[in-house]
Amino acid sequence: MRKLAGAISTLLLIALSSSAIQAQSPNVQFDQASISLFHLLHVTGNFTFAGQGVLVNAPLLAGDGSVTPTCSPCYAGETYALQGNMGSVTRGNFNTLSWASGELWYLYGFQLNSPPIVLPYYRSRLPFTRTLPATLTGALSGYTQSPNAVSNPNLYKVFETPLSFTGTVTVTFMLWGSPFHESSYGFGTGRPFYYVQSIVYDFPSPGAPTE
Numbered sequence: 001m002r003k004l005a006g007a008i009s010t011l012l013l014i015a016l017s018s019s020a021i022q023a024q025s026p027n028v029q030f031d032q033a034s035i036s037l038f039h040l041l042h043v044t045g046n047f048t049f050a051g052q053g054v055l056v057n058a059p060l061l062a063g064d065g066s067v068t069p070t071c072s073p074c075y076a077g078e079t080y081a082l083q084g085n086m087g088s089v090t091r092g093n094f095n096t097l098s099w100a101s102g103e104l105w106y107l108y109g110f111q112l113n114s115p116p117i118v119l120p121y122y123r124s125r126l127p128f129t130r131t132l133p134a135t136l137t138g139a140l141s142g143y144t145q146s147p148n149a150v151s152n153p154n155l156y157k158v159f160e161t162p163l164s165f166t167g168t169v170t171v172t173f174m175l176w177g178s179p180f181h182e183s184s185y186g187f188g189t190g191r192p193f194y195y196v197q198s199i200v201y202d203f204p205s206p207g208a209p210t211e
Contacts, residue, residue, distance in 0.1 A: 058092020165203035
């Protein structure tokens, strides 16, 4: 495993020191991941993947996809089905076991799924959370140049990795408006409604079998 990690680190360094590389990419395999999303009215966030001596993290760009429903707002008693597809190009960091660090361009496509929940009747201004099982599938690729800015992105590809993870997602809800104001309860319906403050996916191991 240590020899493999060292070989991957060396290939990444060679790729970064060259203006163009051949499409001979190391087979990077990630064994843990996290994706964080904040303020779902205007999605921002970041992702992190780690494995075989490689650590990748980069920002998620506003408008690069959607996690549905956006909950703007969602009423108490409604079923909240948290699913989403995200995909774009972003620039972020990488680190390797050889203590090398730098930046790559990342092309990503994420499909996120979890079971639905029924929103409870909370009237507090304090946030409340729900944690659910979740899955992530898709792919992540790294490039020394933006794949959107070159005619042949494969010349600049450092790695391409399929993703398959099982883990959890924690959703944090906030009451919309003031707990003492009519507008926070559906204007006469008596049902409080919420917005999503954050969504955090945690995937400690890839493709874990389910029983």
